[in-house]
Amino acid sequence: MAHLPRALDALRPGGLEFKLHILRRLLDNDPKPLSASQIREEGPNRTDASTWYALKALERIGAVVIVPRTNECSIARYRLADGAHGAVSKFLAARSLCEPAPPLSPLPGSPQHQQVLTVLCAHPDTWFTVNDLTTKLIRLRKCARRPTMELYDAGYLLRRMSYRARPGRTSYQYRLNPDAARHAHALLDTPARSTNW
Template sequence: MHQPRRALDKLPPVGLEFKIHLLRRLLDSAPEPLTVSQIMEGGPNRSFASGWYAVKALERIGVAVSVPKTAQCRVARYRLADGAAEVVGEFVVDWLRQEPRPRLSPLPGSKQYQQVLAVLGEYPDSWFTVNELTSKLSGVRKCARRPTVELYAAGYLLRRLSDGGKPGRVEYQYRLDPDAAPHARALLDA
């Protein structure tokens, strides 16, 4: 199984998060086959064509296989290739560990940062897209994108993929990093 692992390691970064989601769905359903729509469930919002092409890419590198259509099921279904579960599982775990949290870096006491941190501090267990944050800042700030991304890069926020984005576009959700909460409070007080 060295070939599939090398092929997985060589997957281009564009669309990799989506493929990781597909691999996780295939792992969770093993050995039951799933349709492309079922494999895409709960992941980033992409078009059916994007899902189909991603599954076909996984099939080409040998980690997924198509299941023949039957009289009972005339829809294409896919499952992990025989013997691929361990390799795919290791790859997914390695990838999930790869994106470490950004290290906490000091930021100046900016009003824009304070506005975003105030909203996130009010709802510490909630995740927000930039658009949702912007709507909570209505009348104060036209867009929360830049300060939110800068707060994430400085280690104050956590980030995850949103499942409500538009097809073909990655959208993230943000929340206050509990480990950085004391630093966020200090920034709010600045």
């Protein structure tokens, strides 16, 4: 398995997000094998053919193996190859590093910032997409995109690419920046000035 880290690093950028998703799904379920449809769950929207090609590419480099069909299960299933767990974990960790946070800058408190920070401060280790945050604020019937971007630009949040993005679209996940947590809590305690969405 000494070749696997180099082979993973050499994966082509085209389709890489989907391959990362496949590896995450298999790593999270290791050693349980998954069918192609189970692997695609919550991932980028791909066809059966695209899934098969991505799995074959990962099988060729020795990261994934196909589990033989049995009388009990007549569909193809896949799992991480023996000995691949460590290399795949390191590869995914390196690829999921978040972008450096912008420098912390003052941000006047607004109800919208406070509502987004309330969710993020309650779950400081959880990554949320803008849609996730909007769902949490659904009673307001407003989108969380603008206040989330403003909080990120001011250094209150960390950002990383979301592997649930649709083809051709860049999507991000956000979480509270631990270095800005004290300032975020102070912003929550500040009387908010009223702003329009």
